[in-house]
Amino acid sequence: MNRPVFLSSEDVETTCPYCGVGCGMTVSPKIPSTKSDSFEVKVKGSSAHRANYGKLCVKGSSAGETVDFSGRMLHPQINGNIVDWETALNDVAKTFQKTISEYGPDSVAFYVSGQFLTEDYYVANKLIKGFIGTANIDTNSRLCMASAVVGYKRAFGSDTVPCCYEDLEHADLITLVGSNTAWAHPIIYQRIAAAKKKNPKLKIVVVDPRKTATCDIADLHLAIKPGMDAALFNGLLAYLYQQNALDLDYIQKHTEGFESALQKADELQGNVSDLATQCDLNETDLRQWLDWATYTPKMVTMYSQGINQSSSGVDKSNAIINCHLATGRIGKEGMGPFSVTGQPNAMGGREVGGLANQLAAHMDFNDPQNIDRVARFWQAENMAQQNGLKAVDLFQAVGEGKIKAIWIMNTNPVVSMPDADNVKRALEKCDYVVVQDCMQDTDTTRVANVLLPATTWGETDGAVTNSDRTISIQRQFMQGPENARPDWWILSEVAKRMGWEHAFNYDTAVDIFREHAQLSGFENNGSRDFDISAFANISEQEYANLKPTQWPVNAAAPNGTQRMFSDGRFYTPSKKAQFIAITPYSPLSQPTKNKPYVLNTGRVRDQWHTMTRTAKTAKLMAHKNEPYITLHPDDASLHQLSEGDLVRVSNELGQLIGRVEISRAQRRGDIFVPIHWTSQYASHGRVDSLVRAHVDPLSGQPESKHTTVKIKRYSAQWQGFILSRTEIDPELFDDDYWVKITGKHFYRYEIASERALKNAQAWAKTVLSSLENTEWIEYDDASCQQYRAALIKNDQLQKVFFMAADHKMPSRDWLGQLFSTSELSSAERRSLLAGKASGAKDPGRTICSCFGIGINTIIDAIEAQNLVSVEAIGQALKAGTNCGSCVPELTEILAVELNSGVSEKTG
Known part of the structure; x- marks a missing residue:
């Protein structure tokens, strides 16, 4: 059976497999009446889910088009030969046992994924830390949110997101920092846009070197010099003090370290004019934002990869948090420092200790009592005693031969890791590489000794936790390929063969979730933030019907917890939040004569990670279908480049070739390249082959937003x-x-x-x-x-x-x-x-993926029908009326047409 088979024709409530917004979905499978009938999965937003209330972006609304088995891994394989599960599992177990016996537990490693379900994550963490006896397990979440984690922990004593999505509706000022929310988290963007329509007082500020689609709803765009975010928020802290806008009572009762943080900020950032110069900002615009942030109590600061993917990302995070603590804007409606995650279960991975420097249930290795507590709960006699290797160090250890066997699950590090070519070389040299994935052909499966086929979204049950601590269930609605298995099952079966059957004797995902919940409450008594002990005895039926709930969920809060720290008590030893004195640092790579350009990486609207799912559907390939390099017009002119030309971007690590996109939204001297293309979809599209393995010293997160490169025309004959x-x-x-x-x-x-x-x-x-x-x-x-x-x-x-x-x-x-x-x-x-029908017009590049509407069609309609609003475009063409992801671009096109009155059609 290697074609989809649906469990039922009934609707199924599930959760989106893409970003950390965690949208609810209603899936309606259509069961074919005959074997020849095509299958169909309709997906719509779940109106009851508090993350999205019925809305879905174009990726989510197209998820039903990706569930076919094309490209799937259909069998376990060893050295390219198909084997049965028994043979594959025995091979993995025996090889790991032999490697540990000869070289010790630190000679093996796991590298896992923020797309794991919580139950999968839990079992992987338990196996390697509790029974193999090493903490050499890290995750691709290291690449997206590790700095935010450390920032929260330094300030609050725990990795706790204090806000909820509803705060966006209650805020009077939302500052979006390093986040193209419109493309990376479209439903959050739509919630903010809707809130702005309802509340004329709401001000939205975007802090980003690029003028992105998110600026469509911004009252102010601060095109900050790359890497200067910590200086900006240090400047805000000093300005708050100068304007007597501090909440001195809150600072005295609920915080520590304020004087040193203020002294450092005041000492380094000086006056507003100096700050504007440091950040390369217009002084008037900067002063406007400082005034709004000073005199608007209901302030949310939302930040993402532009903050995190930095060699000083932790400090940037704490500079933001400092400003909220100094004004007491935390734990209250419409306020707080809000880190939004990139992956569907990055938060769930944090809960189970998926990172190398974490234990389960938000415990750490820095306290021997934590190690003992988890070991006793698991009855683990070989408990890891110290942090393992973070992602960059882990793959360096693979390359150096220190790690002899590595098990990679549901992720594609040969594409997504910095210095990706070096990661590929390391894996090619490694004695034993196991890759567990749902897809047969990825850059990483190509360097594996053993391949293990896993089930994926729609084929298995499990929990995920989104950016505001909401736990939801991804529910099975179809059978996966005949030989594919859930990730937790594969891990458990290997654990049994290594001698630990008693600890991994799970029958279903709910068995694991129940244990996870029990550990969260074990010897907790309010000492740890993560506590879902209300689910400690959850039944299979209760799990099947579990509604989205924000943790903590325990005896004190049986229905969940909307906001954290409302009582001013934190998880530090003193129960007070900690100010951190911040000294801003420039990015480690600085432009030179030979590499004069700063390369910034990021997402596009309709693609996800390394495209293994989203590239399967034509709809999602229509918007941005080739790797591209965005340049400022002056930089394009300097190299005599025109729109659509091919250009080579390179440094000593590697090269990329893509189409030129010219935009004044880009700063001079900076270029932007998307992250998604792989060796399956482009000859020279892997941007992370150019990114240096510079990391934040505290979080280990790579500086993916700032690499120096040179550019040269690709002289196509x-x-x-x-x-x-x-x-x-x-x-x-x-x-x-x-x-x-x-x-x-x-x-x-x-x-x-x-x-x-x-x-x-x-x-x-x-x-x-x-x-x-x-x-x-x-x-x-x-x-x-x-x-x-x-x-x-x-x-x-x-x-x-x-x-x-x-x-x-x-x-x-x-x-x-x-x-x-x-x-x-x-x-x-x-x-x-x-190449075209006689008399037919070229619709131009696709803007609205849902309905396949091109830019020239939109411009023609604006001109012919005198359309003056995005709503009018929607009525005329349907563009923007489904998922809404294209609304920022429609707004931009409309503005250009109304301002110029002249069409600039593109092919």
């Missing part, structure tokens, strides 16, 4: 594209530039080469490889360096190839539509090599 009903082996493109894009009923390849193509026809026939009974039609104009060819079989288009001297070729949209037709019409045949 020719460019082209292929649309094909079947996949093409990228090795046929040699080492030239290529990008693979999923279309509807076809695959698209954008290609280019720095080598001249002497015989386009011969190249095309080699790559496209004619099939039997195939009609080959072509157009060749060597003088203009143009060649076009198409393969047709039984009047159905199979493949098409267009090449030219540059990228200015017909739109791919009309040609792509022909793959959905069962038979080409005579008119379509005549227009085939023209």
Whole structure:
């Protein structure tokens, strides 16, 4: 059984598999009436879930389109050979036992994922820390929120997010720092946008070097110099003091260390003019934000990767928290420092101790009583006694041969780790690499000795915790591939074979969740923040029906806890929050003559992590379908680059090739590149191969937002594209530039080469490889360096190839539509090599993915119908009326058209 089988036709309430917003979903499976019928999964937002109240972004609303088994790992494999589960599990268990016996427990490691369910995370942490006896387990969450964790712990004595999403509706000032919320957390953005409409007093400020889509709703954009966030919030702390805006009573009763923090801030940041110079900000704009932040009690500061992914991310976090403590703006409605996470269960991983420097249930190795407590609860005789290796150090240890065996689960470090090529080399040298994943072909599975097929979203039950501490359940609604197994099951079976059956004898996910809840309350008595002991005896039916609930959930708060620290008591020894004196530091990589540009990385609107799920659906590939490099116009002019040209970005670590995007939203000297592309989807698209392994010394989080590089035009001798009903082996493109894009009923390849193509026809026939009974039609104009060819079989288009001297070729949209037709019409045949239907207009690049609406269609409607609002565009075209993710871009397009009155259409 290797096609989806649904458990029932009934609707299922579940949770989104993407970002840390944690949106609720209602899934409606359609059970096929016959084996030949296609399956269908409809997804809509759950109106009852407090994270989203019925809203979903384009990724979430498209999740039902990704549940087919294409590309799935279908069998356990050892050294490329298919084996049964018994053989695979025994191999893993025996090899880990042998390695530990010869080299000690620190010679092995786990690397896990914020996409793990809590139960999976719990079992992995228990196995390696409690029974193998090492804390060498880290997670890709190290890459997104480790600095926020340490910042909270330094200030509060615990990793506690004090806010809830409802605070966004109650705030009068929301400052978004280092977060393109509109693209990275779209539902949070939509909640803020809705709150602003209801509350005219609400001010929104975006602190970000780039003018992103989030600025659409901003009253003020502070285009801060990269890396200067700690200086900015130190400056705010000093300004609050100068304006007599401190809550001295709160400071005296509930905090410690204020004097030293203020002294450092006052000493370093000086006056507003000096601060503006340090941060490279307009002084008037800076003063406006300082005044708003001083005189607006209901203030939420929301921060994400722009703060965390820094060599001083912890200090930046604490600089923000300092300002909230100094004004008592914490634990109250509409107030607080709010870190938002990037992954669906990064918070759940923090709860179970998924990081190398954590124990379970928000305990740490720094207290021997914690180690003893967890060991007694687990009845673990081989309990780890100290922190393990954080992610960057862990893979360095792999490369040095100190770690002999590593088990990687549900993540793709060969793409996502900094200095990614070095990570790949380390794994290639490692004695034993186990990769547990749902997908067969990833950059990381390619370097594995053993592959273990795991179930994924929709195929298993388990808990996740979102950014505001809300625990929700991802519920199973379909059977996974026949040989795929839940992650917790795989881990437990290996543990049993290593001799610990008594500790890992779980039958279902609820058995694990129950134990997790029991540990959270074990010898707690209010001493630890994470406490879900109300679920300590949860039944299977209660677990199945569990509604979204914010922790702590215990005898004192049986229905959960909306906000933390409302009573002014914290989890430090003194029960007082701690101010941290902050000395701002510049990023470790600074521009030089040879590497003059600062590379910033981030997400795009419609893709997720390394694209293993989102790239399966044409809808999500339509918006941004190639790796791109955003440059300021002055930098583009300096290198004589135009929109759509190819450019090579490089440093001593690696290189990336992508399309030029020119935007005044970018600072001069800075470039932006998305994180998502892998070796499965692009020849030179892995941006983390350029990112240096510089980390925050406290959190170990890499500085992914600030790497120095040089840029150079990619001197393409020719460019082209292929649309094909079947996949093409990228090795046929040699080492030239290529990008693979999923279309509807076809695959698209954008290609280019720095080598001249002497015989386009011969190249095309080699790559496209004619099939039997195939009609080959072509157009060749060597003088203009143009060649076009198409393969047709039984009047159905199979493949098409267009090449030219540059990228200015017909739109791919009309040609792509022909793959959905069962038979080409005579008119379509005549227009085939023209690349468009006679008289048809090019819709332009896709803006609204939900309805496939292009920019030129939108501009034409604005002009023809005199549209003056985003709502009017929605009524005319439907654009922006479903998930709302494209609303910021619609707003920008509308503003340009209304201001200029001149269309600037793009192909």
